[in-house]
Amino acid sequence: MTEPTDTSLAHRITHRHIEVFRAVMTAGSATGAADLLHSSQPTVSRELARLESLLGYALFERVQGRLRANARALALWDEVQRSWQGLERVVDRAVALGRSDAVRLSVLCLPTLAHALLPGAAARLMQGQPHARLSVTPQESPLLEEWMSAQRFDLGLCEQTTAPPGTRAEVLLTLDEVAVLPAWHALARKPVLELADFANEQFVSLSADDPYRRLIDARFAEAVVSRTLRVETHSAAAVCAMVEHGLGIAIVNPVTALAAAGDRLVLRRLAFSIPFSVTALLPLYRPPLPEVEPMLDALRAQAALVVAQVAALPPHKLSI
DSSP, X not given: OOOOOOTTHHHHSOHHHHHHHHHHHHHSSHHHHHHHHTSOHHHHHHHHHHHHHHHTSOSEEEETTEEEEOHHHHHHHHHHHHHHHHHHHHHXXXXXXXXXXXXXXXXXXXXXXXXXXXXXXXXXXXXXXXXXXXXXXXXXXXXXXXXXXXXXXXXXXXXXXXXXXXXEEEEEEEEEOEEEEETTSGGGGOSEEOGGGGTTOXXXXXXXXXXXXXXXXXXXXXXXXXXXXXXXXXXXXXHHHHHHTTSOBEEEOXXXXXXXXXXXXXXXXXXXXXXXXXXXXXXXXXXXXXXXXXXXXXXXXXXXXXXXHHHTSOOSOOOO
């Protein structure tokens, strides 16, 4: 055979040609391939000959009326098998998407909200929709907002109250930050802490680039109150763990503080305000899954529970 010169060769070889080649390789004969394809032996032979003509080389040796794959056919067979497996995965995925338990609701959230608020909301969702599936990706700002703007996730949870481009925002809660202390600490006797109460106390702080760290430091600088800053860490959950182990006292968001509270860690109100918000972000141009609204309902309910728990913190002097 002569080498093909047509530059549009790739467009002239069709999926049918590859399908015939695969059937012949699978069955070992044109007759067997015809059975697999629900066709006739002459049709298969004609399509196979056409493929070889387009390629400009033979794929099979004709030996006593039988087809024997040559080296080129075997090399092509490897590639066809890989492609077919990819197609089968696509088909399997397409079929699976028709099942109610196959679609995952993708949630992008701040790491601190993956530890607190979201787990309770996810439990509420699963109780109401036992077949729902959830994929949670923690991410810090500003990548979180960038990814939501890019429509990469079904739902986002952040702390800012304004909607990034390409999204709409729903504020789920706005509360003041709270103090967390070891239960045995002397300041735990006070229901509300003033800025002056923190003077010279060992203080566990968020990392220097955290926006809440900057707000907290500014409050103390304005009041000319010095703390002993010995430990800093990147997350509110880590701050609470440090406080629980007696490394100092701290100021964190109420969602994380409530999740960490227990026999060894207590929460106290602050006499000054450091606002904290949780906002749901919804992509404007990504088709919404049916599970988005139930997830939002679960988040609203969980946020209402957090508000009620903060409201229930004792306003009076405690005896410990």
